[in-house]
Amino acid sequence: MPVDYDAISSAYASSRSANRGVVDELLAHVTLGTESKVLEVGCGTADHIAALIDACGCNGWGVEPSAGMRGHAPTIDRLQLVAGTAEAIPFAAGFFDFIFTVNVAHHMQDVAAYFREAKRVLKPDGTLCTVTESTEMIRNRNPLSHYWPATIEPELARYPTVETLLNAMQQAGFSDPASHNIGTPVAIADSNAYRQKAYSSLLLISDAEFETGLKQLESDLQSGPVAGNSEYVCIWGTV
Template identity: 30%
Template sequence: MTLKPIDYDDSQHRNYARGRPLHATAADMWMHALAAHAPDRRPLHVLDLGCGTGRFSPMLAEVFGSVTGIEPSERMREAAGRENFHPRVHYLAGRAEAIPLADASVDLVLMMLSYHHVRDRAAAAQEIARVLKPDGRLCIRSVFSDRMPVIDWHRFFPSADAVERAMFPTTDQVETAFAQAGLRPMALERHREQISESWAETAARMKLRPISTFEHLDEAEILAGQAALEAYAAAETSPTPLFIDADLMVLARG
């Protein structure tokens, strides 16, 4: 399956922040996971690469020091500056293949569900290696198609699983791309992330179509799936929290 690139300036920017708020427990979990792999010294300069609307950038600044958020979408950057301002966060135009930062200037790079949007992975690996300090770390939170988790809402959209298997890289593809730039895997962890408090909350979010998977689904499938999801949520007698098994790959010079 060949998928078209997603233009976040076209439509995805409109509902991204409202449709993908970060659960408080998830925010705390990710900051602890990143801190376990970051260099011990403080403050750190963190690169939030593919930062989107900046939902992680302010908390990264609070935990580590200063943050540069790089985002190619103008509309997403505008939302980041408006909705996730922080005095130690600077949002800049750029992309993984062309990072507007100096050599060896970054202690920690985070790619939070952004790696699968990178078009030239070899170029991106070289750029990330260039800006990382010698003891710096790269943390990639991604879905990996060879480690696909069970995603509960997929049951209502039959094509979603195949789309995401085509969308996301395998662990070997990521490791191979970065090995050519001198970065080697240090860890591959699976974390349990809460994404909502109930099916009703999930249905309300999915109605906004805030996930790029929807850009690749047929409109009839989306409408039918949303109707079925809302009916399922309406029958929920007590709130059922939804979770996802979330992978984090950590790389360093090796």
């Protein structure tokens, strides 16, 4: 069943932010300037596209199906958000220099349709990046998989594998397929984001499983910040 992002948009906006490692990866791989046209598909509250605009002054767009998530995006120059989905991107052919997604591939109904749409709306020399998690990364998530191990199997069931994404991207006609793992240690200082279920995997388990993990996390936090990780695989392609 699709996650109701309207329902969790306030929790998401108050507890999630752009991942600095992801932003650095995008900036390191694509040359962007004030003339560049960049699209984040499934932008949510637009944290990542806003960070890119801030870093390089590009022109940014976000496509996002949830009105609640769009409503929490910042109002900044050079950023425009529109309603839409990955499978039907509401832009003309050949419009963008760079398109990316962060934490969205597992929500798509049809990743093959997304890659076809991305290819259509990219310029002939455009670049695509899909930021997601590999099977191993999902199993090793901390805090999520450590405190809530019941999330692992439902997550593996909904996440397309790296191989699936690479194949679908190439089937759509993208070249130069490459994947690059990034990761940073994180220190979890409080349980707010987890208590509010700002991570959609926590909606996939029973109340009892959720409460058990939360109780353990909050107990461990009494001794100080909990050491965790934040790992992603970035899947690249060019038109």
